[in-house]
Amino acid sequence: MESRHDGGNGTLRLRRFGTILGAIGLTVPAITVGAHAAAVACGGGVSTGRVAVNGCVSAQRGSVGRITTREITAHIKARNTGTRGLNVSYEAFFRVVDGGHWVKLGSGRAYVGPGEAIGPAEVGSTTRVCGPVKVEIRVHARADGAAWSNWSPASTRQCQT
Template identity: 70%
Template sequence: MKTRHAGTVLGMAALAMLTVPANAHAAAVACGGGVSTGRVAVNGCISAQRGKEGKVYTREITAHVKLRNTGPRAANVSYEAFFRVVSGGHWVKLGSGRTYVPAGETVGPTEVGSSTRVCGPVRVEIRVHARAAGSGWSGWSTAGTAQCQT
């Protein structure tokens, strides 16, 4: 009986893998240090995908949030992400959202927003914070990347 169940689960997993499109150009997501709001841990994450518009090379910088509920009850969590060029840039809001995080589970990385930039020899970073229902805003979790690394 257990073998049949395991076979069914593995078969369903294999079928699910076949239906997920493979993206050869998918950008890796790197997460920064964690902060918390009540019982929810928050990580700001960043990805940078290279592109080209005509003769100009671009980089799409995407902010993500990863949320982990360490408590015994589910939580509704609001989050915001901001972006800046490190050398003298100011913070610009990329996006915000809200999600449900089940007790003891992790949600994400979930895309919050993105910005397409012309490539340059600069470092960029994002910062994310979150607020679980009934709690205050967390501190900032930051992540950064060289804007046009190969």
């Protein structure tokens, strides 16, 4: 990266560099804070009324004695696109992709101010014995008086590093 000014090209390079850094910041997964922080990966967005929703998942390694486990946590990100605050209810479900059935992990409720966002906020978690399987979570939400959104899924390999 050059720091000299050469007829505007150096300034242009700085702008490009800033744009690239900004784009990287938008695409890097959010990180939860804690002693053993795990990356949070979010799936595609859905919406209901004035609320945009993303389902997110994180997986943290652990163990019970000699058995390796994985703590799988469902999260939600919700954004109020309107000009008034909303109470938002949400639910998260979990399954093992091959042959599993959906199990409710948790639910919650939060106030989201006008133009504001929450999350990733933990909705629920489950501890599983490690295996070579893919797991999936799905999250949906609704604002007071609105219909439930479609599902926003996210998935992870249960015991990847």
